[in-house]
Amino acid sequence: MRPEVVSQPPAATRPLVEEFRLGLDAPICLTWELTYACNLSCAHCLSSSGRRDPAELSTEECFAVIDELQRLQVFYVNLGGGEPMMRSDFFDIVDHAVSHHVGVKFSTNGTFIDAAAARRLAGMDYLDVQISIDGATSGVNDALRGRGSFAAARQAMDHLADADFGPFKISVVVTRQNVDQLDAFADIAAQYGAQLRVTRLRPSGRGADTWHDLHPTQEQQRQLYHWLLERPAVLTGDSFFHLSALGEPLPGLNLCGAGRVVCLIDPVGDVYACPFVIHDEFLAGNVRNDGGFTSVWRESELFTSLREPDSEGACVSCGSYDACQGGCMASKFFVGFDLTDPDPECVLGHAEPLLAALGTDSVVPRARVDHSRPGVSVPSPVTLRPTRRSGA
């Protein structure tokens, strides 16, 4: 979500962030993973994608969800996966959405954007395309996303440019290995007239296995913070609000919107609080249930509780709490912290003792859902440290 927060007197009676914290009757936008199928096996995949799930929503069920989103005036959805273009009805779903005034932004690894697909995409209104790369060079990218993935993404960008798609987005998850390439990413984006979007690595999905070695160091976090402050045009999905504890807040909403203003619908229709918490603990319901998505959003116990005031925790007494809001729920959860603990990437170092106490044999939560393809090796950018997992 990247709303253009307009400074707009007459002054609001209550800060917008406070309004959002209480939750809205419908999400501002949401992420909808269309399939768990993916041709890649990225080492940090937050949905552990690979194989299609036989219970994935049918075309008709997808249309019904879109109709519901239209009624709720959810103006746009972020479609993802897996690789959403692996669904044979991908264009039907996109067509149905945009013709029902539900705008689409979709994330893809670009493999399936050939010249013809690029022309088709360029001919559609209300559509944004976001191509993922996690390195500005094939060396850094492919180590994380798999051999050939950088070339495939660049080829997709070339096709979009040739088809005059307009300003598409290039999406980068910031890691320890690519943080020094931020300027190079910006150069690639500039070369295409594209918009650069950088987001935060979460220890979700397969990312749980790689996070400890991939997440930026404290020094790199400071570097990233200053780089972003100087470049307000770079999109972030407001995902780096934990960095705001370093000083001046970053532009955008400094708020965890999970279950309050955003959520995730997964390929089988399960509704989670956000894209980074695919785990039963954060499962609110399913769009196939009576009442559909609307009643999950409005009435589920989980979402209702997320809209209540924050519970007491270690962070509440910290002077920077207003700036970082205690950080990211998903990051805490999947490294095995309590939700009242500091963010594992707390820029003030408050999580260091907790991280140090996590041994190599620490038991951390593991999602019930894993669609990784058996027998397909996951790129291994670094030597992985073994972690033992609890069952659910």
Add this chain to the structure above:
Amino acid sequence: MDPVPVTLADRLVLHPDVALRPERFGALAYHFGNRRLSFIKHVDLLAVVEALDGERTVGEVLDSAGVDSGRHASFLTALATLSDSEVLCAT
């Protein structure tokens, strides 16, 4: 860059590509063309935006919405911001 100022004599209307979603604080305004989301952060401002018809002047609309002159400046600033993000357009 500051937005182009809006005056009481201007005539504005909601951009045809913009949809409003009323909320307790005001509204979400989404522009399907440029895909920008804006927040209308006050219910009084929403009432004014909804009343803009491109025929009456901004001053006339503010009067009809019961916005007293002491608040005109703040409303003009807000309308200028909304025009700048193409939520509103001139007629």
